[in-house]
């Protein structure tokens with residue numbers, strides 16, 4: 001039955017309203033039941049559909065108003081069947097990968113009583129020191145927005161189980177100073193709009209049912225008390241009518257931020273600012289039924305608004321009509337069809353970063369397989385629950401199955417963090433008899449995720465020792481890099497023949513990696529977040545703004561004149577020497593990153609041809625309701641079928657505020673058979689050419705734009721002129 005929310009609100013007491021506005025984690029079943037009996041609004045998933053129904057029965061049948069519970073869980077990239085991490089999904093440049101994750105997750109979690117997932121994380125991130133990059137869709141707003149829409153839609157669509165999505169963490173959490181989790185952020189209003197708010201705006205626009213506040217302060221204002229953004233922008237400007245939930249103890253931590261004296265004041269401030277539901281902390285109504293806050297301490301109008309949002313969310317989920325979950329339909333594990341989807345996703349997320357021809361591996365010959373990920377099953381990545389389907393096999397098992405004609409010599413060589421000289425010496429000795437050495441190296445899942453920032457984002461030293469020892473011995477090396485983040489690979493990348501980045505690919509990782517190494521699957525992923533040459537370059541991202549002194553050549557201290565070593569070189573030849581010396585670069589690094597956003601190789605090759613636009617000139621008025629059509633042909637010039645990713649970038653050549661050197665405004669992943677060509681079409685509209693200046697809305701300025709089609713290897717550009725009016 002549909003409930004009359006206004007009437008229900010009128011019948012609720014102050015205490016009953018406050019109880020609806022809190023979610024707590026209680027491992028003890030009896031305590032969970034007691035809180036449901038008191039009328040709590042939400043609970044974390046008790047680990048079974050049977051207990052979910054027991055809790056719902058208490059909420060519906062043993063409380064005065066019978067309001068069902070929201071049952072929440074962090075289903076970030078899988079419940080039982082684990083998909084590649086969100087950053088890996090971004091590397092696929094294929095929204096269907098993210099949608100498959102969300103749809104399978106909604107089925108596996110929804111049929112077990114979960115009706116609210118704290119996902120997708122839509123924070124844009126440009127600092128790989130921050131451990132939560134693994135949960136993000138990387139550095140680009142457009143790519144992240146496309147995947148956001150795919151996930152929100154797939155989580156919430158009723159045929160996939162219909163769980164409420166939650167856009168997190170609002171906002172600019174990814175801009176944590178120094179990449180240190182939970183740290184302060186300072187972001188200009190323009191950057192906030194252009195980069196950090198945009199994925200949330202897109203998610204709200206496509207119907208996300210909830211938003212989670214971020215732990216960080218933004219320009220001195222903790223997000224759990226940021227009224228201008230939580231209420232002013234999110235609710236009033238964007239019209240968001242869902243629920244804003246605090247992050248774990250994020251409301252209570254306003255005390256630690258130093259903006260309130262105690263938790264009671266924190267709760268009042270958070271509600272007044274626009275938080276609708278508190279996660280964790282002191283119970284808003286104690287076991288005696290006494291409310292922590294009175295209507296004199298927080299406005300009853302605000303509390304009513306928050307309760308209305310929570311009740312509306314429950315109604316949208318159909319909980320009033322169907323509070324119970326059909327236990328006979330509960331999915332109990334990773335079904336074969338879900339595994340297949342996870343493996344397909346994994347195959348599409350891997351990025352071939354370098355290849356001197358060592359990949360794909362031959363089907364015969366002798367291969368030395370070494371490194372900590374040879375026998376490790378740690379491929380699930382951060383943010384999986386303890387009941388996730390474990391990885392069944394090791395990479396060694398999968399490769400032996402995939403390439404039975406190869407004589408495999410399998411050794412550890414080094415651990416994740418330790419290596420002894422004998423093990424390395426043994427690997428070196430064995431390499432002499434091998435045609436190629438495959439090293440499976442990288443970060444265990446625990447090195448990324450929440451509270452997992454790293455100040456040094458290189459491979460652990462033990463693993464680097466193994467690489468260098470084998471390279472010193474002249475081995476031909478293929479590195480399979482398992483990682484939660486972009487890593488600095490500078491000291492060894494040029495010593496290996498091929499480098500395949502496989503992120504954390506989930507339940508089916510070993511099979512997917514083996515299929516790529518054998519060539520049965522041609523990798524097509526692209527870098528979704530820049531790989532720096534050195535940690536000193538961070539933050540670094542492709543859509544950086546121009547400077548007044550763009551560099552033409554990089555720096556190097558390899559053969560630096562002694563004068564540089566002994567005293568300040570006073571070779572100041574005046575301000576005109578801005579061609580090389582006095583430009584924006586590092587003395588000790590070549591220009592640019594090690595691997596740029598969008599980079600990725602294939603076992604075949606592609607050529608972009610016949611770039612065409614429907615008009616080379618238009619006007620600001622016409623762009624109000626017209627689009628420019630852009631088409632390009634992708635030709636497969638190699639010997640294998642393969643996927644190409646074609647990206648459309650826009651460059652605003654002259655504007656009243658500095659612009660990014662280019663911005664992604666379209667991408668297509670397309671399969672092209674060897675020798676064949678495929679036509680790809682894009683549209684360019686007003687939003688693709690406009691930007692946030694310093695005002696209160698996006699602005700479109702007339703002028704010249706460069707439209708570039710780029711697949712990471714070949715690039716075509718054309719000019720588009722926008723005339724005034």
Ligand code: GLC
Nearest residue numbers: 074118168169212247248450
């Ligand atoms: C964590 C995370 C958030 C998660 C929440 C509930 O601290 O910041 O992403 O959804 O707690 O588990």
